[in-house]
Amino acid sequence: MSVLSCQDVRVTLGGRSVLAGIDLTLAAGQVTAIVGPNGAGKSTLLACLAALRTPDSGAAHLDGQPVTAMPPRALAQRLAFLPQTPEIAWAVDARTLVGLGRIPFLGARGGGSADAAAVTQAMELAGVSEFAGRVVTSLSGGERARVLIARALAGEPEWLLADEPLSGLDPAHQLDVAGLFRVMALAGAGVVVTLHDLTMALRLADRVVVLAAGAVLADGAPVDALTPAVLRAAYGIEARVLAGAQGPIIDVVRRAG
Numbered sequence: 054m055s056v057l058s059c060q061d062v063r064v065t066l067g068g069r070s071v072l073a074g075i076d077l078t079l080a081a082g083q084v085t086a087i088v089g090p091n092g093a094g095k096s097t098l099l100a101c102l103a104a105l106r107t108p109d110s111g112a113a114h115l116d117g118q119p120v121t122a123m124p125p126r127a128l129a130q131r132l133a134f135l136p137q138t139p140e141i142a143w144a145v146d147a148r149t150l151v152g153l154g155r156i157p158f159l160g161a162r163g164g165g166s167a168d169a170a171a172v173t174q175a176m177e178l179a180g181v182s183e184f185a186g187r188v189v190t191s192l193s194g195g196e197r198a199r200v201l202i203a204r205a206l207a208g209e210p211e212w213l214l215a216d217e218p219l220s221g222l223d224p225a226h227q228l229d230v231a232g233l234f235r236v237m238a239l240a241g242a243g244v245v246v247t248l249h250d251l252t253m254a255l256r257l258a259d260r261v262v263v264l265a266a267g268a269v270l271a272d273g274a275p276v277d278a279l280t281p282a283v284l285r286a287a288y289g290i291e292a293r294v295l296a297g298a299q300g301p302i303i304d305v306v307r308r309a310g
């Protein structure tokens with residue numbers, strides 16, 4: 054079973070400690086949600102795990118190898134990163150964009166039938182087959198977000214690190230994408246997502262890591278990590294965990310006094 058981890062990761066930006074020594078060991082086959090207030094360091098942590106940022110000290114490892122020392126192509130064959138605000142500068146059609154997810158696997162002669170099949174399957178899984186011929190810049194924000202999820206899936210990654218992948222999606226598509234993450238985890242992939250929707254974190258994740266001010270405040274099964282006391286300390290809110298029809302929901306009552 055693949056393991057993605059980081060040890061004593063520290064990042065200082067603009068003279069401020071953004072990550073203050075993070076230790077995490079993430080197992081594949083699980084959905085892990087990283088939650089926490091704005092500026093807590095969630096995106097910075099994800100970037101360190103994906104080798105997109107080199108920490109000032111400490112390191113992230115994939116199966117014991119420092120991610121920043123792995124050849125980018127080898128890492129990209131195993132790990133896909135979905136940024137929070139992806140830019141699409143090219144007016145290409147959606148199928149071409151999703152095909153970019155196969156780049157780490159292409160040989161000198163370009164893609165073959167296996168690559169084409171992976172692209173088709175990724176578009177089906179993400180529910181974007183109907184957009185195949187549409188120019189991506191003409192798609193709505195949520196449609197584009199799902200095409201980018203398909204691009205990440207096209208590489209059939211062992212690890213998917215996604216920064217707020219559900220923001221901008223309507224409730225039905227949030228459920229679809231959450232279900233997709235579950236299917237990936239059941240198939241053995243490691244899925245790590247940052248989320249602001251705490252009820253979604255409760256329902257979607259096997260494990261929740263609560264970051265606040267660059268430190269891990271809680272880490273465990275969702276109902277153990279997202280307690281009223283943790284939410285008060287992390288966000289400064291009074292919240293209740295209620296029984297909903299489909300499982301627990303988090304009712305945010307007010308700011309803590």
Ligand SMILES: Nc1ncnc2c1ncn2[C@@H]1O[C@H](COP(=O)(O)OP(=O)(O)OP(=O)(O)O)[C@@H](O)[C@H]1O
Pocket residue numbers: 066067071089090091092093094095096097098
């Ligand atoms: N280049 C930079 N210079 C100074 N500070 C920075 C820089 N980049 C990020 N930061 C700060 O680092 C902190 C952590 O940012 P990060 O994007 O990791 O937070 P986050 O938890 O993902 O927040 P959000 O929920 O708002 O997306 C923020 O306070 C941010 O302003």
